[in-house]
Amino acid sequence: MTDRELLELLVEKITSMEEKLRRVEESQIRMEDELVAKVKALFDAREVQLDVNDRILDSLSRIEGKLDRLSLKVASHDSLLKKVK
Template identity: 55%
Template structure:
């Protein structure tokens, strides 16, 4: 009987030791998970920062390019207006020359 009790106690101690080992392994695993989650958070923050930087850079570059296009369009409008004004002057001169030519033909 005493041997049986000692045997059962031995098994209980062995089981308790296995439980301790399992709990220790769980704690180690949990700590690894914590460090992995921390690393993921840090990585995510870095990515968010990079995305924000890229977004701001693109916005700035796009704004500069749009402004350049707008300025070029305004300059082209001014050039076109100048050309139209010159064309109107040329048309006026051409009309006067046609009238003078027609008058000279009639007089001859």
């Protein structure tokens, strides 16, 4: 193999490697962009879930308060019924 052929082969290999590196870099950039979008979506979903949880806890608190008041009323009515009998 002559020096010229060797140089041409090396240039061809380097060109091929540069092209492969370019594709890898493009792929990496695309994956990073997709990852950022997915992390943002997860964060948004978490925020929505936290809001839902807060609303559920507020509703539960109101229901517990109503249940406590009803329990007191029932106890009062039971007491009145026992006096009537």
